[in-house]
Amino acid sequence: MKTVFVTGADRGLGHGLTGNLLENGWRVFAGRYMSEWHELDELAERFPDTLTIVPVDVASAESVASARDAIAAATPRLEMLINNAGVSTWTNSRTIRENPDYDEMHRLYDVNALGPVRTVEAFLPLLDRGSMKRLCFVSSEAGSIGASQRNAWFAYCMSKAALNMGIKNLFNDLRPQGYTFRVYHPGWVRSYMGGKKNDTADLEPKDAAAYAIPFFTAPRDDEDKLALIDYLGREWPW
Numbered sequence: 438m439k440t441v442f443v444t445g446a447d448r449g450l451g452h453g454l455t456g457n458l459l460e461n462g463w464r465v466f467a468g469r470y471m472s473e474w475h476e477l478d479e480l481a482e483r484f485p486d487t488l489t490i491v492p493v494d495v496a497s498a499e500s501v502a503s504a505r506d507a508i509a510a511a512t513p514r515l516e517m518l519i520n521n522a523g524v525s526t527w528t529n530s531r532t533i534r535e536n537p538d539y540d541e542m543h544r545l546y547d548v549n550a551l552g553p554v555r556t557v558e559a560f561l562p563l564l565d566r567g568s569m570k571r572l573c574f575v576s577s578e579a580g581s582i583g584a585s586q587r588n589a590w591f592a593y594c595m596s597k598a599a600l601n602m603g604i605k606n607l608f609n610d611l612r613p614q615g616y617t618f619r620v621y622h623p624g625w626v627r628s629y630m631g632g633k634k635n636d637t638a639d640l641e642p643k644d645a646a647a648y649a650i651p652f653f654t655a656p657r658d659d660e661d662k663l664a665l666i667d668y669l670g671r672e673w674p675w
Contacts, residue, residue, distance in 0.1 A: 438487070439569070440515050442508060444468040444495055444556060445522030450575065450623055452476050453646030454519060454653075459484045461650065466508050466515075468493040468522065495522045495552030496544075498559075505559040514566035519573040519653060520553035529590045542592040549596035554603050564616075572611070573619040573653045574604050576665060583674030601665065601675060608663045617660050619653050622667040640668070 441458055445451040446467035455467045459480065464487045467477055472492070481488050489511060493504035508515070524545055528538040553574055564570055578584060580597025587594060601620065608618050623645045640648075648668035665673040 438462070438464045439517070440464045440466070440512050440567070441517040441519060442466045442468065442491075442504075442515055442560065443519045443521055444493060444552070445470065446477060446490075447471045447474045448476055448642075450642050450645050450649070451519075451521040452480075453642035453644075454521060454649060455488070456480055456643065457646040457650045459487055461654075463487070464512070465489070466491050466511070468495075468504065470494055470522065493522075495520075495556055496547045498555055501555050501559045505563070508560075509563060512563070515560060515563040516567040516569035517571040517573060517653065518556065518560055518564060519575070520556055521575045522548065522552055523575060524548045525593050529593050531591075532589045535589075537589075537591055542595065545592040545596040546599060549593070550599035550603060553600060554607070557607060570611075570614075570616045571619065571653070572607065572616055573621065574600065575649075576600055576604070576620050576622055578622050578667065578673055581665065581673045581675065605663060605675075612661065612663075617657075618663055620663065620665045621649055621652060622665060622673060623649055 441463050443451055443455050443465060446455045447469055455465050458465050466489045469477055469490050469492050477490050481490060491504045491507050494500040526538070526541040526545060528541050531537050557572060577597045579590065579594045580601045582598060585594065604618065604620055612618065645668065652666060665675065667673060
């Protein structure tokens with residue numbers, strides 16, 4: 438059975454990805470950040486043999502290591518890691534003349550940019566033993582410097598641009614070792630990244646996941662090219 442770890446699986450896109458993978462026969466280790474949020478428990482009732490909920494805070498190296506140890510006790514290998522956990526902030530709209538919140542910038546950078554790097558580092562021993570060696574990253578058009586039209590959103594945009602550079606460095610190192618990469622812009626998802634569900638967005642998490650999973654799991658014609666691809670299959674400039 439194919440095995441995968443999904444970070445940020447509590448709700449939103451991560452929860453949608455988890456449900457989709459379970460329905461397609463994967464054994465899923467789902468990263469839980471919010472113990473008070475119970476959507477994962479409902480999935481566990483439906484898939485008691487193939488879903489394992491694992492507490493993890495990707496902003497903490499100790500938490501990520503503990504999650505790795507818990508998963509290693511249950512399986513000798515992982516085929517795929519989906520770095521989905523991410524946060525946003527209500528202060529994004531502040532321009533340079535409107536008192537940007539630098540503490541929030543640090544928080545978003547720690548989760549959105551450093552979190553996936555921490556997670557890849559910790560889980561490499563399990564991924565090394567897998568045959569697929571697939572690293573997936575939920576990025577955003579907000580991290581595209583070439584396409585940027587915003588005059589604010591420093592925290593979110595800069596954290597996603599930093600993520601993209603981190604992925605490139607990982608690609609340069611790990612692609613020659615047999616790893617394959619997927620960098621994904623999921624579109625505007627009705628997620629909770631701002632603290633409450635964004636009902637004005639385009640895609641429900643389940644629908645967004647239905648676009649993402651084929652991209653994450655299928656082979657590509659050119660695995661040696663690192664590309665930022667959106668849910669409609671379009672490539673975005675870095």
